[in-house]
Amino acid sequence: MRMVNVIWFRHDLRIHDHEPLRLAHWAKEETEAVFVRDARMDEKVTPGLKRAGEHRERFLMESLVVLAGSLEAEGMPFTVLKGPVVKTMIDWLTERGATDVFLHEHPGFEERRDLEEVQRALPHIHWHVSEGHTMFRRDQLPFSFSEFPMSFTMFRKRLEAHLRLPEKKRSFSYDSYDTVTEAEPVFLSGKESGSFGAVRGSGDHIPHAGGQGIVRGGEQEALARLRSYVGNASRLFTYKETRDGMFAFDDSSKLSFWLANGSLSPKRVYRAILDMEAANGRNESSYWLFFELLWREYFQWLMLATDARLFTKQGLLDVAIVWHEDKALFQAWKDGETGFPLVDAAMRELKATGYMSNRARQNAASFLTKNLGINWLWGARYFEEQLIDYDPASNYGNWAYQAGVGTDLRELRAFNVIGQGIRYDPKGSYAKNWLHLPDTLPGHTVYDPVKLSAHTDWPQPIVDLEESLERRKQELGL
Template identity: 40%
Template sequence: MESCVIVWFRNDLRVHDHRPLLRASAQGLPVLAVYVFDQTLYRKLPYGFPKTGRHRAQFIRESVADLRRNLIQLGVPLLVRHGAPEEVFTSISKSFNIQQVFLHEEIGSEEISVEREVRERLPHTTFTVDHGHNLYPPKDLPFNTSELPDTFSQFRKVLEKSGVPGLTEISIPASVRGVTLPSDFPEGEIPTLRELGLGELDRPPRYPGGSSKAKERLLHYIFNADRLRVYKKTRNGMLREDDSSKFSPYLANGCLSPKVVLDQIRTYEKKYGKNESTYMLYFELLWRDYFHLVHRKYGDQIFHAAGIKKARIPWHDDQELLVRWMDGTTGYPLVDAAMRELKKTGFMSNRARQNAASFFTKNLGLDWRIGAAWFESQLVDYDVASNYGNWLYIAGVGNDAVPFRAFNVEKQSLDYDSDGSYLHHWVPELRELSAPWIHQPREMGMIEQEQYGVILGEDYPLPVVDLYESMKKRKQEFAQAQKNSR
């Protein structure tokens, strides 16, 4: 039986800045790469929707296909399987003597559980784990994880005062000795969406997956289109693709290393000079690191209703309101546009997310964990720490010093989509409306409704709740919950 070492790919679908791959290539044994479409990640949740929806699944499928092409260029075969990882590794061990498994660390409890089961199936195999998802490994920070500051602002100030760590290597191994697979041991086909239990896409993917596409996007945004020059000014834009970087799908799935993004920011600064936008993009990378550290510090608390604040805030259960929110039929155009965009493309801007999540928790009063699970299912840039960390923050049970933070979705609509272009695009029944009606159609009387051909309750939904009364009620509930917890 031939001996080999394995690189186990999970949320690190690239060959650059990949220490496990570098380590494996230096062992002197043939290298086999493995990716498993873990069947549990595509199961249906108790809420009635899949844990991984079709848009995210398609992005992963394309990213794995691109990873396979990149590994082939290095001489390494990528074994692809669909099932339970522990069963897959048991099967491999019957054909190969697995000396070592190299992998990147995952800190989610589900991932840790799966890794533990694989280790139990391979008791005589050495596992070597590296940290590679963030800009700065936790061990390089000027404090222990248990000492993580309670807010991002404090974290950033401590980091900048102490001096940021240097970047480690971002190289690709020059050559790798790959395993030669037996004829009766196929590399395996990438499962179709249908085989994953999902429906087919009804439009081409908005963001094609893969490290190669990540490189194209990186070069386009920073250098070809020169958008880093204006990033701070345009990053809250919700409609135009180049208003923000759109690196997040590639960062979340490990198609792109954040170190490479920072390296390109510094290259840009050397060529064109530093500006407030180059710092702002670095600032956003720090947010990713911070939420990862929050997850590392608090563990499964980030999935609890009371959050990391252990705030026993009452969350309501209303299936009709939940469906109206998911389908984008709340009667509030900004929320509806955002939720329709998400359902049709698997993406929405950060500004839209904040408003959709605020409306969910501070107006509808629904359990934030369901909203977070819907985002997990739908978003092509789903990242466990960033997704749940942001939802904790918006829900008022996370890293926010403000007791009750709520977004006025009508004012936000006017502030960030003043001409209504985003709303017109995603809520076509309101295309004839101009400002100010497009931002608050509920204020239209019968004369205006007939004038514009939009009858509320027929052509466009009536609001599911009163914007101000619902917010007032939730604020009172928050205050009472905080009073009871003292």
């Protein structure tokens, strides 16, 4: 009987640390690979946003080209399809006569539903589903989903008590290596294809914006960045001091680009940090990069534990709170025309590049939800459209946290977008660049609209910071 093995790539566009690839290779049967570019990415969502914009589309296509080159260098055909995921996969697997499908599970609500529907429609296929999107396996967690620790701090403490994890005040230990292990490698070449011809399409052509973004997609770029940042002591061991910078590329690792679509495995990042600590010792910065990786891990499991709630206006709260849906204010925020230089610079950078720093994201989200009181889902959806490093768990998890619809709403903590700019960019370089302000401006004037208007023709802010925050508190009864 002819057996046809299929590897279904989703958010795991790599060949390192890839258990489905290893299992399919061991089966030694005819194997081919497939990826479906989800038609939902073209859908419009309120308030008139696409699910994926040109920056993420470009990065995805680049990543697929590299993956195609790696697979086809080993003689494995790779097909990229476009359409509704469920119908497209059912039709394609049936046409191919697939007998076994190998894939990674994913904690996303839509991804889990897609897989369940395809499995129900094709019960005769043998499904081999592996864990690989997270650092830890489900059986390593010291709690069930029914008792999931909703706060990050409790999540971290429970894991630290149960697993041998790096800890801030503990020196490096080789025991930590055993906590996270990668799947054994299968291919050694991983050569990048030189053209888009390596990706065999079906149906409509996969859209591609052309040009070049601030980073290139693909596994080779991911591993190169891992070596140049985590493998560089001058960067890794100063991470905590630079991570809040908003302007210089090397202020932070930027690994989130490739982690988002799985061109880079979180396990590989974890072990790269440990390798550097084994050679140099642990300091606060090397631990802090692991700490950020742990935040990513928390959001993945939180999304899985709470199902679709993270994508609702109410979020994880037991009661709904008041949100405004003022399209004019939202447009001003989206276009970087709020009159607050930090917010405006961040939003213009996002639109131009598909990226903004974590510090800038927190301030932009705080301003939209705390000072304008705009529906937090609108902001999360705009970031989903624009961000190259969009990840459903991290994006919606962080937005829910900033919007106060995470685990509780006991107080309204807001970022002062004037003070934050002065503190983290005292020379004003970030705002000067994205708002085309004169280089001669004194740094302390750049982020204060009143002081800035004395030097330039700066517009009036759309709200008063203190008054808008107090009004929001009254709306929420806080």
